[in-house]
Amino acid sequence: MSALRPPAGEIFGHPKGLFLLFGTEMWERMSYYGMRGIFVFYLSTIATAGVMGWDMAYFGIDGAAANAADEYQKALQSNAISILGTYAMLVYLTPVIGGWMADNVWGQRKSIIVGGVLMMLGQFALGTPHEYIEGMEPIFFWVGLGLLILGNGFFKPNISTMVGDLYEDGDNRRDAAFTIFYMGINLGSILGYMVVGTIGEKIDYQYGFLTAGVGMLLGVILQLATSKRYLGDIGIEPSAKQSSGDVAASNAPLTTEERDRVKVILIMSFFTVIFWAGFEQAAGSMNLFAKHNTDLVIFGWEMPASWLQTVNPLFIIIMAPIFAATWLKMGEAEPNSPKKFALGMFFLGLGFASMVGAALQIGDDTNIKAHIMWLVMAYVFHTMGELCLSPIGLSMVSKLAPLKYASLLMGMWFFFAGFGNKLAALIGQQVGGAGPLATFGGVAIMAFIAGICLWLLSDKLVDWMHGAEDNKPQTMDQKIEEEASISNHS
Structure with a gap:
């Protein structure tokens, strides 16, 4: 890392700058996940459709038909899921641009501020009440989404890097620092x-977006007001302008070992597409199922459907140390990376088996609501799958990628994750046509098949890693940091 150091001063044995970054990221995640939790609800309301110009004619529905109202509602939900999928895909692609800008032009600190301001403005654009922008609602909506996508690209890839820069190489506090930081991410999402x-849900969706914007504003103010004091010179200067000077190595063709490792990255990336295509139903089809088909009434009070989204971050906090301890206790019997990926697929399948149970409970009767525990179980299983699969992903790329293609392959990893989010939308749209039973059942079968295939391929994939699989975390702090790291790219 750079010789530049932040000013002295610690809290609980860690630099004060860690808790500044913790707070900044917590407010940003509060903004991002808060908006994500109500997005499809907002887009699928008749009121929003009216101001956006999404009438029955827009979807080719005959308003005089007996089932026109039902078809219209399904079309609005499908349209909402499609827009969410495109948004989520682009959110994963723009960090490649944002990371390059930080490394070569702005530095990390400026990129974070620019990203935070853009996201704040995006939330405010989405949340501007319709009565103040009559006739301009579509412009404000699309501009708001665009600002959120660009802002995320500048913010997302840079703040985590600064956490590591707070510590000298070899400082054994670094693993615990990342665990603290990732807990901030999960607290922000909750x-x-x-x-x-x-x-x-209880007042007005646009007030929800405005609240998310205020959360991002607090994060920006926190960073502007205290970063100079607690971060010193860290993150100011672009870091990627330094050249290794090894021109011969950069021009050399890939060795057989390097080509094998690239194959592993691409194959594992393909399976992540399948995983995220199922997992990201959470914000789309499963969120709508919770809203319209689940009994959310508890002791006479109706719980907001978006609260179910807290199951994932809450159980990450609870289960990450448990998974870390389990892997550590298994010792030599610990599954290799591809087998952990396969276990992630199996847990994903079990989650959708639970959703099949919910779909069977309601059947074709629109008056019957599924029990809330079906969805809680689904989210818990999905979290277990995420803990098996996601933590090793970026670590695997960093270990396997040839040096001269490291950035390209990391960008490809994000690209596959983004594609998985878009595929999730395409699958989620089928709920309105094929129905929840067929759609959720199909995803469960897809996940189980993918898990079996990956398990059978695991030994060959480990061979192609040529020893990189042997470099695993060996301490509890390292294990917990690996498990918790999933939150940074979800």
Whole structure:
């Protein structure tokens, strides 16, 4: 890392700058996940459709037909899921641009501020009440989404890097620091679902977006007001302008070992597409199922549907140390990376088996609501799958990618994750046509088949890694940091 150091000063044995970054990221995640929790609800309302110009004619529905109202509602939900999928895909692609800008032009600190301001403006654009922008609602909506996508690209890839820069090479506090940081991410997402979700569903969706914007504003103010004091010179200067000077190595063709490792990255990336295509139903089809087909009434009070989204971050906090301890206790019997990927697929399949149970409970009777525990179980299984699959992903790329293609292959990893989000939308749209039973059942079968295939391929994939699989975390702090790291790219 750079010789530049932040000013002295610690809290609980860690640099004060860690808790500044913790707070900044917590507010950003509150904004991002809060908006995500109510997005499809907002887009699938008749009121939003009216101001956006999405009438029955827009979807080719005959308004005089007996089932026109039902078809219209299904079309609005399908349209909402499609827009969410495209948004989520682009959110994963723009960090490649944002990372390059930080490394070569702005530095990390400026990129974070620019990203935060853009996201704040994006939330405010989405949340501007319709009565103040009559006739301009579509412009404000699309501009708001564009600002959120660009802002995320500048923010997402840079703040985590700065956490590592707070510590000298070899400092054994670094693993614990990342665990603390990732807990901030999960707390922010819980806060977003609880606060933004409640305001959005119980008062007005646009007030929910405005609240998310205020959360991002707090993160920007925190960074501007205290970064100079607690971060010193860290993150100011672009870092990627330095050249290794090894021109011969950069021009050399890939060795057989390097080509094998690239094959592993591409094959594992393909399976992540399948995983995220199922997992990301959470914000789309499963969120709508929770809203319209699940009994959310508890002791006479109806819980906001978006609150169910808190199950994932809450159980990450609870289960990450458990998974870390389990892997550590298994020792030599610990599954290799591809087998952990396969276990992730199996848990994903079990989650959708639970959703099949929910679909069977309601059947074709629109008056019957599924029990909330079906969805809670589904989210818990999905979290277990995420803990098996996602933590090793970026670590695997960093270990296997040839040096001269490291950035390209990391970008490809994000590209596959983004494609998985778009595929999730295409699958989620089938709920309105094929129905929840067929759609959720199909995803469960797809996940189980993918898991079996990956398990059978695992030994060959490990061979192609040529020893990189042997470099695993060996301490509890390292294990927990690996498990918790999933939150940074979800």
